[in-house]
Amino acid sequence: MEKVFAEIEKKIPQKREGMKGKVYHWLKRAEWPVISKKDAKDLQDSLHKLETELGIAINVDIEYISRTVLERVRANEILEWLEGHSFDSEQSEMQSDLQTKMTAGTGTHLLQSKELKEWLADGEASKAFWCRGARGAGKSTQISAVICNLESKWREGVHSSYEERAMGYTYFYITPNCLKDLTASKIIITLLLQLLKQVTSGDSDPNKASFPQAIIDLAGPSVRSGRIPLRQELTKAFIESAKCQQFPKGVFLAIDNLHLLPVQDRSDRATDLIEGIYEFLTEVQRSAKIKLLLCSGNAYMNHFLGDTEDIKPFELAATPQDLKTYLNHKIEGEDPKARRFRADLRQEEGLTKEMVIEELIAKSDKSFLLPALQMKELFNSSRASSISDVLKSLPPTFLDIYQADLSKIRDLQHEESLRAKIAISWAYFARRNLSAYELECAVSFGRANQGGNLPRRMNTIKIDKILDWCQGLLILSEDVESNGEDLILGGSTRVQFVHSTVYELLRDQLDLIQRIEEDIARECITYINETDLTEIVSDDVSSRGWREAKARKYGLLSYSAEMWGFHANRANNSEIDDLAIQLLQQESKLEILLDKLPKGASTYGEGDLLTAMGFHVAIHFNYLRVAKLMVDKGLGQINPETTVQTFEGDIIESKTPLMWAIISDAKDVSEWLVQTGANPNIKIENWSPLHWAIAKGKYDIAKLLLDNGADPNLQTSDKNETPLVFAAILGLLDISKLLVNYGASIAAHDIEYMTVAHHAARAGQLPFLQWAIDQGCDPQAKANGNTTALSAACYQGHTKLPEQIPTILHTGDGSKTKERVTEWVQVKG
Incomplete structure (x- = not known):
């Protein structure tokens, strides 16, 4: 008994002066022998329990701090990852600028309208809101008023409970400046980033980012690998995020300036952009938690929506x-x-x-x-x-104004009317908005110039006079800033139609649009031919100074070299084809033409350009008629005997014509080359044409190659990677199924013995991983260093691992595997 009392005394503070009440008097009076053995044991147990709970509390606090730090690091990683693939800074500046310039009282009608209030509060999936009007009508200002109102409400309730928070808000303003790099994925990423910043501003603990689980799941397999998720994955993450507890009242989404999208452009890139945005809006529209506001000119919106039932906007008209x-x-x-x-x-x-x-x-x-x-x-x-x-x-009305302006153009003096029609025709057919200087050169050149000198800066018709002749149908875009690439004197102010409706209204005005494709193609080719390169000599085709010199002396040269082939191809005119062949045989002009081809790891390298010929330029433009004529004339080869050339002692290995066609998205030329006997199994710089087709995600080209003898198991020369490995890394299930149907081995491995399961797991391609295992790929196979698919995935720190990877890989006890994986990921940081 005495030993028990002694142990108890050690655990009771010696300073009893602070004790009050019954406890103090009881201890003071008590003589240990009067306490029963059972009472002493209960007291000892209680003190042990208190000691244990105190230790647990300390450990929990340490664990909480550790997890908070880890979550903050991961949150910052996610934010940095998204910011690197978004237009976040530009969109923030745009919104700030719009709100700064907002006239007092603007948007009051919209914010107070019963229609808008009921629409925002509606808990069911509802129609999109449609704010339409001409340029300068105040559409963006109206949207800014709504965004500003929602932002203010969010700040007021930023530290409230989740249930009391205001509606989330996201917005994207399509500007001419962002069109160059615009993709549907970048729009969605920008919107996701806006949601995350609202979450971080609304969390009661500034060091902890309670991101929606959908975004965490999306970022897990992507942040460290640096990959951009598929558009469908981004769309799903955005919709799921709008449903999460951080946004109990849903999310407001506004897309402004839809009429700036390149609906006239028939290139693969433009088509993918339009289809991607449409698919995203269609999915968003079906969610009851997202309220979608679309802003655009009415003619374009009708074209964009067509007769579909997926998106049915209701209009908002202005009041007096x-x-x-x-x-x-x-x-x-x-x-x-x-x-x-x-x-x-x-x-x-x-x-x-x-x-x-x-x-x-x-x-x-x-x-x-x-x-x-x-x-x-x-x-x-x-x-x-x-x-x-x-x-x-x-x-x-705008239609009446347009008709009146056309009448004024026709009533001008003959030369002024002709030049106005030329300017409008160039603006209509050009594949991008021309700069003011480019339009000056276009109007001062060609048929209107009647064989005069090549227009220079000092002898062009000035833009103000051209715009006056066009009676307000053409205007200067004031919101485009120079990106340093246009190199046009006086900045890169662009010329555009006053409103997108003009495109629709001009379709039937053939007497006004006098410059059809063949005219523009002829003038581009002539402009290139008449350019005197002896005045702007340079040994470096990528030299910025050289390109600046071109822009100063020859204002239309940059556009002509960049776009002539597209106009010539669409002209479908034998005379233009002959002019094109003559141009492509001039080695002195290749420096100009190649300078405008895209460079980069995913397209052409500098070595490719050094070995390129006129034949390659024709392929780049998907100019099938001229490509055929060049082969017939001996100016190009389907299967060149060698692709290796030497320049100043360096051995350069260029891509084959078929590879150029695949990289250029030249579908017509690709089909012709394959059907004419182009070798589908040649390897240049380690890759075959099939590898390139998969890297570009081209299902049709991949099938074409396989139908014509491409080896589905051909390995790269450096890492022994089969086409199926490329598909695994990119998560291309459709192409993968195609490859397997044509005999691709699901068990193939690379030089490090990594299977497609390793590559899919490491890239976070979970649907592909499940499919590969179902096809018989061994989930337990070990690569060099005893690396399994699970450890390869863990190394990337994927947050989906504990719940999904173990199940997919059939690794036994899911709960134990989850604990091991979670512990492993935390150790690796």
């Missing part, structure tokens, strides 16, 4: 209050034209600002077409009549 806010802002502006207008207005008897606004409102139709062009006409300093007369003569 919105129009008054807009018109007041324009008339009360501080620019010289507005000040002069107010001065003229004061001279008008019986006419006030309010009367002008009411008249303009009466002339605005229900489609939210604010009278931007009508205001321009009122502010026109060259008008001869009074404001009252101009006001009475204004047409009421």
